[in-house]
Amino acid sequence: MYKQVIVVNKSLNMSPGKLGAMVAHGATSFFCEWFKRNVVTSNETYNDYLINPNARVDKELFAQWISGSFTKIVLEVEDDAAMKAIIEKAHEYGMVNRQDFFNIVDESTEFLDIPQWAVIAFKPMEAEKIDPITGELNLYGYEEKMSMEWEN
Structure with a gap:
């Protein structure tokens, strides 16, 4: 399974809006970097940019993530x-x-x-590659949710 993992620095106590913005920056960073690397030139006639015709996207990444579930996991440190x-x-x-x-x-x-450092965003990759790095981390907000459930 392919997934994109985004790790949040919990010590910053970001507001929900700030947190959303930082996670969104992380989620799009992979595609923005790919786009910047593959823009060949601007096209003044149409006021747009041309993508390198030899630009490549990994076949499994495209099949399992881009065209598939687009799974994102937000974790905390x-x-x-x-x-x-x-x-x-x-x-x-x-x-x-x-x-x-x-x-x-x-x-x-x-x-x-x-x-x-607000977040670390990993590119979408196979669970087997990212889990050894982030597999021990908690889902963002998991402990707070569990403590609220225990108090009730």
Whole structure:
């Protein structure tokens, strides 16, 4: 199964709107990067861009994710140190920044007056490739939901 995993830095205590924006940035980062790499030139006649006719998309990625379920999983880590640990683990598995995963930084500096890593978005990939890196993490908000259910 192909899925896209997005890891959220929970320590930033983002508002629901900010969280949605950061996760959306992460979810689209893979396609935006692919698009930028494959734009050949602007077409002044039609005021648009041309895509390289030799641009490639992995056949399994297209079949199982783009044309399939488009599964996204949002997970959480406690703080910046845990975000760094995820990136280090991704590197250990041979993954490359801006190719296999994308660090989405909140540049607005509303958190601690400096830009912060808000999310790490992995490109869509087979569960077998991403689970060794993120499989131990909790779903975003899972613990809060469970504690609220236990209190009731």
